[in-house]
Amino acid sequence: MRKDLTLLGAATDLGQSKAGTELAPSWLRLKGIKEVLSRKFFNLKDLGDINPTDSNPSKDKDLNKDKDLNKNKENDHPAISRYNKRLKETIKQELVDQRLVITLGGDHSIAIGSLSASLEYNPDIKVVWVDAHADLNTPETSPSGNLHGMPLAFFFDLLKPGQTRDLFSWVPRLKRENLVYIGLRDVDEGERRFIKELGITFFDADTVKELGISKVLEETINQLCPRGDEDVHLSFDVDGLDPEFVPATGTPVNGGLHLMDGQRIINTLARKSNLISFDLVEVNPLLGQNEFDLDMTAASTIALLESIPTWDSENMTLDKILFDQIN
Ligand SMILES: [Mn+2]
Numbered sequence: 001m002r003k004d005l006t007l008l009g010a011a012t013d014l015g016q017s018k019a020g021t022e023l024a025p026s027w028l029r030l031k032g033i034k035e036v037l038s039r040k041f042f043n044l045k046d047l048g049d050i051n052p053t054d055s056n057p058s059k060d061k062d063l064n065k066d067k068d069l070n071k072n073k074e075n076d077h078p079a080i081s082r083y084n085k086r087l088k089e090t091i092k093q094e095l096v097d098q099r100l101v102i103t104l105g106g107d108h109s110i111a112i113g114s115l116s117a118s119l120e121y122n123p124d125i126k127v128v129w130v131d132a133h134a135d136l137n138t139p140e141t142s143p144s145g146n147l148h149g150m151p152l153a154f155f156f157d158l159l160k161p162g163q164t165r166d167l168f169s170w171v172p173r174l175k176r177e178n179l180v181y182i183g184l185r186d187v188d189e190g191e192r193r194f195i196k197e198l199g200i201t202f203f204d205a206d207t208v209k210e211l212g213i214s215k216v217l218e219e220t221i222n223q224l225c226p227r228g229d230e231d232v233h234l235s236f237d238v239d240g241l242d243p244e245f246v247p248a249t250g251t252p253v254n255g256g257l258h259l260m261d262g263q264r265i266i267n268t269l270a271r272k273s274n275l276i277s278f279d280l281v282e283v284n285p286l287l288g289q290n291e292f293d294l295d296m297t298a299a300s301t302i303a304l305l306e307s308i309p310t311w312d313s314e315n316m317t318l319d320k321i322l323f324d325q326i327n
Helices: 021-030 033-038 073-096 108-121 151-155 163-167 189-198 205-211 213-224 259-272 291-306
Strands: 004-010 043-050 100-105 126-130 179-182 201-203 231-237 274-281
Touching: 004 021, 004 033, 004 073, 004 108, 021 033, 021 043, 021 100, 021 291, 033 043, 033 291, 043 073, 073 100, 073 108, 073 163, 073 274, 100 108, 108 151, 108 231, 108 274, 126 213, 126 259, 179 213, 201 205, 201 213, 205 213, 213 259, 231 259, 259 274, 259 291, 274 291
Parallel strands: 004 043, 004 100, 100 274, 126 179, 126 231, 179 201, 231 274
Antiparallel strands: none
């Protein structure tokens, strides 16, 4: 894991239909994540939030209106493409500067930009995708039409020729053997077919429970980072965890990972690879039934970040304590 950190808010809700994910970065800052992260790294730089309306305000400012009126979602695709291109350029510069980037979503469509940055930096980047969903739909296979369920389809060039494919033609390709899924349990028909055809490795939530997260991580590391110094991009959708831990998210699915499993994934990858980029997405502070749900969601998200190991500045090594602040 790199020793200097850049924090970035990808403050958008354009990839799905529930307003609120765009508020997560500032909400999580209020909950104290910078204090947690500043203890872990030599140096912390917060770039603040990038909003879809920062550029082209006249064109984009009304995008969030009428979210639930089921308007034609394809109208948002040009804005999502432009937005992710900007994310990509910003993140890539930080990667080139040898900094670890934590990108706070936002919905999972922000991984189009963040993973593009990692791939332009290193075309052989290894990717661990923690999620209840495979995010591998295309406009043709998606039941919802929401782009946050499609980001990986762009990296594998699965889209049929058409406007959306053209809009995202700048997205680089990912090698299918460089991706491992952890936590899947709500996978659509078309996605199952793609996973099978591409031969992508996955450990669904039931397999994690059966084998235990240690075994799953051992196999993940064996495939992706046998040397231990490979560059890794971790894309962590909080709905990979059970809704018991993260109730305030847009598409919760029962039977998910335990919070400790999530912590182990982060801690292990940070120790056993060169973690360069980490998306934390789909927190939605406007969802949840009550105050308890919001408190639980904030506490779990902070607990995930607490599981990042701490750099020992004297010895230039990562500390030996497994988790700093958990109990
Ligand atoms: Mn996702």
